[in-house]
Amino acid sequence: MTLTFPAPSKDKAELETGPAFTPRFDEKGLVTAVVTDARDGELLMVAHMNAEALALTIETGIAHYYSRSRNSLWKKGESSGNTQAVQEIRTDCDQDAIWLKVTVAGHDATCHTGRRSCFYRTVGVENGKARVTITDEHRHFDPAQIYAEKKG
Amino acid sequence: MTLTFPAPSKDKAELETGPAFTPRFDEKGLVTAVVTDARDGELLMVAHMNAEALALTIETGIAHYYSRSRNSLWKKGESSGNTQAVQEIRTDCDQDAIWLKVTVAGHDATCHTGRRSCFYRTVGVENGKARVTITDEHRHFDPAQIYAEKKG
Numbered sequence: 134m135t136l137t138f139p140a141p142s143k144d145k146a147e148l149e150t151g152p153a154f155t156p157r158f159d160e161k162g163l164v165t166a167v168v169t170d171a172r173d174g175e176l177l178m179v180a181h182m183n184a185e186a187l188a189l190t191i192e193t194g195i196a197h198y199y200s201r202s203r204n205s206l207w208k209k210g211e212s213s214g215n216t217q218a219v220q221e222i223r224t225d226c227d228q229d230a231i232w233l234k235v236t237v238a239g240h241d242a243t244c245h246t247g248r249r250s251c252f253y254r255t256v257g258v259e260n261g262k263a264r265v266t267i268t269d270e271h272r273h274f275d276p277a278q279i280y281a282e283k284k285g
Numbered sequence: 286m287t288l289t290f291p292a293p294s295k296d297k298a299e300l301e302t303g304p305a306f307t308p309r310f311d312e313k314g315l316v317t318a319v320v321t322d323a324r325d326g327e328l329l330m331v332a333h334m335n336a337e338a339l340a341l342t343i344e345t346g347i348a349h350y351y352s353r354s355r356n357s358l359w360k361k362g363e364s365s366g367n368t369q370a371v372q373e374i375r376t377d378c379d380q381d382a383i384w385l386k387v388t389v390a391g392h393d394a395t396c397h398t399g400r401r402s403c404f405y406r407t408v409g410v411e412n413g414k415a416r417v418t419i420t421d422e423h424r425h426f427d428p429a430q431i432y433a434e435k436k437g
Contacts, residue, residue, distance in 0.1 A: 136415055149398060154408050154415035165331055167319050174326040176375075179317055179382040191410060223328075224417060225403035226396055230331040232404050244378055246301060251377035252384050256306050258343060263288055263306035265376060 136188040141228060149226050156187060157229040163199060164231055168243070171220040171234040177243040178251045180209075182231060194219050196233055213279050214239030240273035247272035247279075288340040293380060301378050308339060309381040315351060316383055320395070323372040323386040329395040330403045332361075334383060346371050348385055365431050366391030392425035399424030399431075 141155040142148050148155065156164050163181040170177055182190065186197040186206055196217035200207040210216035217235035224231055237243055244251040253269040293307040294300050300307065308316050315333040322329055334342065338349040338358055348369035352359040362368035369387035376383055389395055396403040405421040 135413070136410065138415060150419065152416050152418075154417045165317055167328060167331055169326075169328065174321075174328075176319060176321065176326075176328075176384055179319055179377060191408065191415060222408040223404040224406055224408055225331060226398055226405070227403075230403075231408070232328055246378055251379075251382075252375040253378070254376055256343065256374040256376055256383070258288065261287070263290060263343060264304050265306045266304075267302065 136192055138184055138187070148228055154224065155228060156184075156224065156231070157227060158184065159229070163201075164229055166196075166198060166231045166233060168196065168217065168233045168235055171236050174234075175250060176252055177235070177237070177249070180207075187231065190219060190233070191222065196235055209243075210237075210239060213242070213245075213274065215242050215274075217243075242273035245276060245280075247274045247276050249273060288344055290336055290339070300380055306376065307380060308336075308376065308383070309379060310336065311381070315353075316381055318348075318350060318383045318385060320348065320369065320385045320387055323388050326386075327402060328404055329387070329389070329401070332359075339383065342371060342385070343374065348387055361395075362389075362391060365394070365397075365426065367394050367426075369395075394425035397428060397432075399426045399428050401425060 139153055139155050141157045158164055162183045166180045166182050168177045180198040183199040186199045189197040196209050196219055198207045198209055216238045219233050219235055221234040242249055248269050254265040254267050256265055291305060291307050293309045310316055314335045318332045318334050320329045332350040335351040338351045341349040348361050348371055350359045350361055368390045371385050371387055373386040394401055400421050406417040406419050408417055
């Protein structure tokens with residue numbers, strides 16, 4: 134990893150309009166990453182990146198994240214083959230969020246459940262209770278098979 | 286606020302496929318909210334919601350967030366008029382992120398800089414340094430005027 138990120142400016146104008154990319158990592162050293170499909174803009178997933186994951190993503194063109202559950206660097210798709218080739222990287226006004234437009238390899242599935250997107254459910258209210266409804270049941274791969282194979 | 290959210294199940298299958306909406310608020314009581322334009326899917330902003338903001342959003346159909354900088358409930362667009370009418374709410378596999386598809390009122394601008402989207406810059410590398418490039422200079426409103434008016 135050779136790419137490093139300078140500390141964010143305290144000057145709001147510099148942060149919003151200056152030429153330097155100075156991501157505002159939170160107290161855990163993470164920024165939020167929003168991932169959409171470069172093909173049609175569909176939201177695929179939301180994840181987090183530390184400086185190492187962000188630098189690797191920029192340098193290799195393949196999306197890397199930081200897994201908060203495993204506390205480790207996470208090359209997305211390493212097990213399932215559904216790696217993400219980054220077509221464009223954007224950041225927001227206060228530089229604490231990253232937007233990746235990606236092309237998904239493998240089964241064209243981003244969710245570990247085998248679905249194309251992690252956002253396969255709508256939220257609504259039913260009899261005064263908040264409920265979710267699955268709108269995408271199509272599995273691009275069988276998680277039990279794919280993740281078992283890679284473990285072996 | 287009448288809508289409440291039960292604690293998330295510890296059973297992964299229940300969380301991923303059960304009918305209950307049980308958002309996984311983090312240790313600060315927040316979930317990440319990704320906001321896209323219902324018209325064309327453009328990513329407009331990333332923000333955070335506490336239970337109150339999420340319940341108000343579901344109940345009123347107008348997007349509410351929790352401002353981490355002001356530590357308070359934030360009805361988006363209250364000052365600028367650029368409120369967000371929610372067309373659809375989605376959640377992801379582990380229910381720690383929310384996706385709002387919205388129609389923006391007012392100037393059709395979501396960013397406080399007056400731009401349509403907060404993601405008005407691409408990220409790249411120039412001479413070994415990470416740089417940002419502004420790709421959208423169009424301001425839908427003049428922030429100095431709009432926010433000054435509302436303060437007065």
